[in-house]
Amino acid sequence: MSLKLPIYLDNNATTPCDPRVLEEMLPYFAEKFGNAASRNHPFGWVAEEAVDYAREQVAKLVNATPKEIIFTSGATEADNLALKGVFEMYSSKGNHIITCTTEHKAVLDTCKHIEKMGGEIAYLPVKADGLIDLGELEKAITSKTILIAIMYGNNEIGVIQPIREISAIAKKHGILFFTDATQAAGKIPVDVEADGIDLMAFSAHKMYGPKGVGALYVRRKSPRVKVTAQMDGGGHERGMRSGTMNVPGIVGFGKACEICMNEMEAEATRLSTMRDRLEKGLLQMEEAYVNGNTDHRLPHVANISFKYVEGEGLMMGFNKNIALSSGSACTSASLEPSYVLKALGLGDDLAHSSLRFGLGRFTTDEQIDYTIKAITETVLKLREMSPLWEMYKEGIDLNSIEWAHH
Amino acid sequence: MAYSEKVIDHYQNPKNVGTLDKSKQNVGTGLVGAPECGDVMRLQIEVDETTGLIKDAKFKTFGCGSAIASSSLATEWLKGKTVDQALTIDNMDIVEELNLPPVKIHCSVLAEDAIKAAINDYRVKNGLEELVLDEKKH
Ligand SMILES: Cc1ncc(COP(=O)(O)O)c(C=O)c1O
Ligand code: FES
Numbered sequence: 001m002s003l004k005l006p007i008y009l010d011n012n013a014t015t016p017c018d019p020r021v022l023e024e025m026l027p028y029f030a031e032k033f034g035n036a037a038s039r040n041h042p043f044g045w046v047a048e049e050a051v052d053y054a055r056e057q058v059a060k061l062v063n064a065t066p067k068e069i070i071f072t073s074g075a076t077e078a079d080n081l082a083l084k085g086v087f088e089m090y091s092s093k094g095n096h097i098i099t100c101t102t103e104h105k106a107v108l109d110t111c112k113h114i115e116k117m118g119g120e121i122a123y124l125p126v127k128a129d130g131l132i133d134l135g136e137l138e139k140a141i142t143s144k145t146i147l148i149a150i151m152y153g154n155n156e157i158g159v160i161q162p163i164r165e166i167s168a169i170a171k172k173h174g175i176l177f178f179t180d181a182t183q184a185a186g187k188i189p190v191d192v193e194a195d196g197i198d199l200m201a202f203s204a205h206k207m208y209g210p211k212g213v214g215a216l217y218v219r220r221k222s223p224r225v226k227v228t229a230q231m232d233g234g235g236h237e238r239g240m241r242s243g244t245m246n247v248p249g250i251v252g253f254g255k256a257c258e259i260c261m262n263e264m265e266a267e268a269t270r271l272s273t274m275r276d277r278l279e280k281g282l283l284q285m286e287e288a289y290v291n292g293n294t295d296h297r298l299p300h301v302a303n304i305s306f307k308y309v310e311g312e313g314l315m316m317g318f319n320k321n322i323a324l325s326s327g328s329a330c331t332s333a334s335l336e337p338s339y340v341l342k343a344l345g346l347g348d349d350l351a352h353s354s355l356r357f358g359l360g361r362f363t364t365d366e367q368i369d370y371t372i373k374a375i376t377e378t379v380l381k382l383r384e385m386s387p388l389w390e391m392y393k394e395g396i397d398l399n400s401i402e403w404a405h406h
Numbered sequence: 407m408a409y410s411e412k413v414i415d416h417y418q419n420p421k422n423v424g425t426l427d428k429s430k431q432n433v434g435t436g437l438v439g440a441p442e443c444g445d446v447m448r449l450q451i452e453v454d455e456t457t458g459l460i461k462d463a464k465f466k467t468f469g470c471g472s473a474i475a476s477s478s479l480a481t482e483w484l485k486g487k488t489v490d491q492a493l494t495i496d497n498m499d500i501v502e503e504l505n506l507p508p509v510k511i512h513c514s515v516l517a518e519d520a521i522k523a524a525i526n527d528y529r530v531k532n533g534l535e536e537l538v539l540d541e542k543k544h
Contacts, residue, residue: 310444310445310473311444312471313417313468313471313473313474316417316470328444337444347441347442348443348444352441352442352444385423385466385467385474386466386467387437387446387448388468389468403440403441404438
């Protein structure tokens with residue numbers, strides 16, 4: 001079988017829509033186009049029924065009840081709603097929120113906004129492997145703390161935080177626990193009951209559903225959690241999120257959740273086997289390092305630094321044929337290397353040298369073979385061109401050189 | 407970001423990658439940038455003592471494709487020039503030749519800095535005064 005290029009290994013950024021999902025969605029654009037809020041005619045009923053069914057599918061994936069699912073435009077909105085909504089709703093109890101430095105920008109920037117509104121945020125550091133320190137978490141709690149916001153699985157390094165331990169600490173202190181499970185839901189078992197989660201954000205387009213739809217889980221029982229709406233209007237989603245429902249998107253999200261639920265176990269095994277093979281293949285090269293904890297990691301993610309070559313230059317060697325991302329500064333508008341890798345204590349040089357691999361449902365063994373070969377060739381070629389590699393090989397300590405910083 | 411054809415060509419077939427003997431009197435070495443910034447460039451010139459012309463130039467670069475292309479191009483331009491002529495190479499000439507977008511201008515600045523650093527090294531080695539170079543903005 002001939003290999004089709006380019007290969008997509010950036011499934012943490014977004015996943016392709018599964019054809020089974022797309023098929024389920026199609027009737028809801030033109031034929032069953034009703035507004036789910038139209039209570040008094042069949043067009044509305046059909047749409048409402050479809051949304052109700054999807055809500056069940058979504059709830060089931062994470063062991064929630066349908067009423068606990070609030071549909072949003074994605075995880076960014078769900079993160080905003082959870083953080084700002086709790087901050088407003090519980091302002092009489094306190095104004096302190098604990099999060100960590102490796103969260104997605106949708107959480108970090110929302111926290112920055114909350115600080116401007118008078119909130120106080122504690123940003124926990126992470127250990128060298130990307131996990132938070134539970135002792136530090138407990139120490140950060142004050143009498144004003146209303147929320148702990150720690151993500152489930154990290155989007156850059158795939159590290160899975162100790163969710164159950166965190167929720168136990170939250171419970172012990174009577175604090176709500178919110179987790180951004182955008183990268184974890186649908187990939188590994190996420191169970192809001194067993195995990196003790198009070199609020200949780202996730203998104204369809206990271207699990208083979210469509211873009212522009214996601215959900216916030218809001219616990220209804222023990223405790224009953226409430227959030228102040230951040231979108232005012234017609235009072236949809238029990239007043240917590242107004243706006244006409246994105247029916248085709250929601251239908252697709254539901255189907256995507258159902259497929260993930262049915263296929264998760266087999267898929268996780270298949271992907272982690274391929275991921276491990278990819279990693280092993282690439283680590284044949286000297287001075288290549290995996291970033292983040294490898295025991296507590298999403299099955300489809302690998303983040304590797306290839307010392308002495310720069311990430312963007314590296315990607316240029318194969319980015320016509322392999323799609324992935326780099327933690328290098330030069331690929332981002334900010335010219336700063338990945339803040340997640342820096343939070344692990346990685347030097348800027350290693351952060352600049354990193355690649356993130358996100359395998360997915362449609363990744364094949366042939367693609368992995370091709371990727372190992374192409375990346376190895378490029379790394380070796382660029383090292384021949386790298387003054388740092390030459391110095392390393394000559395035994396020169398790079399830290400002993402006085403670099404001209406700009 | 408899409409790269410220009412010329413950047414891609416230099417990246418795929420870089421000219422003059424390598425190392426000259428930096429202990430030689432007629433070799434000047436410039437090492438600029440920093441690993442933390444994601445770009446380090448080393449550029450070397452070898453001057454023919456009788457003609458005063460740069461007879462060889464080599465580079466090694468840790469950096470993005472534009473940085474690699476800028477240094478590759480710089481070595482090509484250096485060969486056959488006198489040291490004084492080499493001083494006139496401006497980073498904007500590199501930007502123009504390679505069609506670098508605004509966010510990649512600093513890669514060309516680095517190449518210009520590397521040329522000047524190599525020339526200064528050569529001058530100091532040969533008893534000439536060090537040139538004071540106006541800092542370009544990176
Ligand atoms: C951890 C995490 N949170 C939030 C988001 C944002 O999700 P969405 O694109 O659905 O707004 C992403 C996706 O980039 C993510 O990885
Ligand atoms: S070396 Fe950083 S953008 Fe070129």
